[in-house]
Amino acid sequence: MSRFLDWSGHRWIALPIRFYLGGVFILASLHKIAHPDAFALDVATYNILPLFLINIMAICLPWLEVVCGALMIAGVKSRASAWLISGMMVMFLVALFVALSNGLDMSCGCFASSSMASEDTISKMTALRDLGWLVLGVYVLIFDHRPVGLESLIYKRRK
Amino acid sequence: MSESFSTMKKSIIEAGVIAVTVFLTSLGINLVHPSRIPYIADAPYETMVPCPVQEGHVTPANPTAFATTSKHVLFVDAREKGDYDKWHYPGALLLTYDFLDPIPESELRIMAQRIAALRATKVVVYGDGDDPDTGKLLGIDISASGINNVYFVRGGAAALEEAVASQNRGAQ
Numbered sequence: 001m002s003r004f005l006d007w008s009g010h011r012w013i014a015l016p017i018r019f020y021l022g023g024v025f026i027l028a029s030l031h032k033i034a035h036p037d038a039f040a041l042d043v044a045t046y047n048i049l050p051l052f053l054i055n056i057m058a059i060c061l062p063w064l065e066v067v068c069g070a071l072m073i074a075g076v077k078s079r080a081s082a083w084l085i086s087g088m089m090v091m092f093l094v095a096l097f098v099a100l101s102n103g104l105d106m107s108c109g110c111f112a113s114s115s116m117a118s119e120d121t122i123s124k125m126t127a128l129r130d131l132g133w134l135v136l137g138v139y140v141l142i143f144d145h146r147p148v149g150l151e152s153l154i155y156k157r158r159k
Numbered sequence: 160m161s162e163s164f165s166t167m168k169k170s171i172i173e174a175g176v177i178a179v180t181v182f183l184t185s186l187g188i189n190l191v192h193p194s195r196i197p198y199i200a201d202a203p204y205e206t207m208v209p210c211p212v213q214e215g216h217v218t219p220a221n222p223t224a225f226a227t228t229s230k231h232v233l234f235v236d237a238r239e240k241g242d243y244d245k246w247h248y249p250g251a252l253l254l255t256y257d258f259l260d261p262i263p264e265s266e267l268r269i270m271a272q273r274i275a276a277l278r279a280t281k282v283v284v285y286g287d288g289d290d291p292d293t294g295k296l297l298g299i300d301i302s303a304s305g306i307n308n309v310y311f312v313r314g315g316a317a318a319l320e321e322a323v324a325s326q327n328r329g330a331q
Binding site for chain 2: 034035036037040041044045047051052054055056058059060062063064067068071077079080081082083084087141145
C-alpha cells in the first residue's frame with residue numbers, strides 16, 4: 001500500500017487532473033466574480049443557507065474557486081488546494097442533493113447564473129459530474145505528494 | 160506513515176490559511192467591485208423555483224359510454240353546487256373544480272372511501288363542458304394525485320344528461 005502511495009507515476013497522472021480541475025474551477029468562478037448579485041440569488045434559490053450568510057458566500061466562494069484553480073494549475077500548495085476543492089465539492093453535492101430531494105426544478109448556477117443558463121438544470125447527472133470532480137480532487141489530495149509545478153521547480157533551484 | 164500524517168496536517172493548515180486569506184481579501188475586493196453587494200442581504204431573496212408539475216393522465220370518453228354502465232364506476236361532478244343541485248348523475252360525488260387551489264386532502268380521502276365502497280375501477284369526471292372543460296381539468300388533478308383510470312366526459316354535464324335521458328327513452 002505504502003509503495004503504491006509513493007509511486008512516482010502519480011505526480012504525472014495528477015498533472016492533467018490538476019490542469020483540468022483548475023480550469024473547471026477558474027471557469028466556474030468567472031461569471032460569479034463578475035456578477036455577485038446574480039450568484040447570491042442562485043445561492044438563495046437553494047434555500048439552504050440563512051439569509052445573513054448568502055451574500056458572504058456569494059462574495060467569497062468565487063474567489064476561493066479562482067485561487068484554488070490557479071494554485072492547482074501552478075502546482076503551488078496543490079494539496080491544500082485539493083483539500084479546499086474537495087471540501088467545496090462535498091458542499092456543492094450536499095446542496096445539490098437537498099435541492100433534488102426538495103424537488104426543485106432549478107438551474108445549477110455552477111458556471112453561470114440561473115437567469116442566463118436555463119439549460120443547466122440540476123439533475124442526477126449534475127450530481128454524478130460533481131462526484132467525478134470530487135474523486136479527482138481526492139486523487140490529487142491522496143496521491144500527488146510531489147506535485148509537478150512551480151513549487152517543485154523553485155524547490156529544485158534552491159537545492 | 161508519520162511523515163505522511165505530518166504533511167497531511169501541514170496541508171490542512173495551509174488550506175485553512177488560504178481559505179481565511181481569500182475570504183478576507185474577497186470581502187475587501189467587494190468594497191471596490193462595480194457590482195458590489197451588501198455583506199448581509201437586507202431583505203430575503205425572492206426566489207421563484209417551479210416545482211415539477213405532476214402531469215395526470217385523463218382519458219376522454221363519449222357521454223354515451225358511461226350513460227348506463229355505472230357499475231364499479233365513481234362519477235365525479237366538477238361543477239358548482241348550484242349546477243349539481245339542478246341535475247347530477249345519480250350517486251355522483253360533488254367536487255367543484257378550483258382553478259387556483261389543488262384538491263383538498265379531505266376531499267381526496269372521501270373520494271378514496273367512495274372508490275373503495277363502490278369497488279370502482281374507473282373514475283368518470285364531468286364538468287361544465289366549456290373550453291377548458293372543468294371536468295377534464297379536475298380529471299387531470301385526480302389522476303395526478305395517484306388515482307388511475309380517470310375519464311372525463313366530452314361535452315360535460317349537459318352531454319351526459321342528454322345521453323342518460325336518451326338511454327332512458329330507449330329503455331322505455
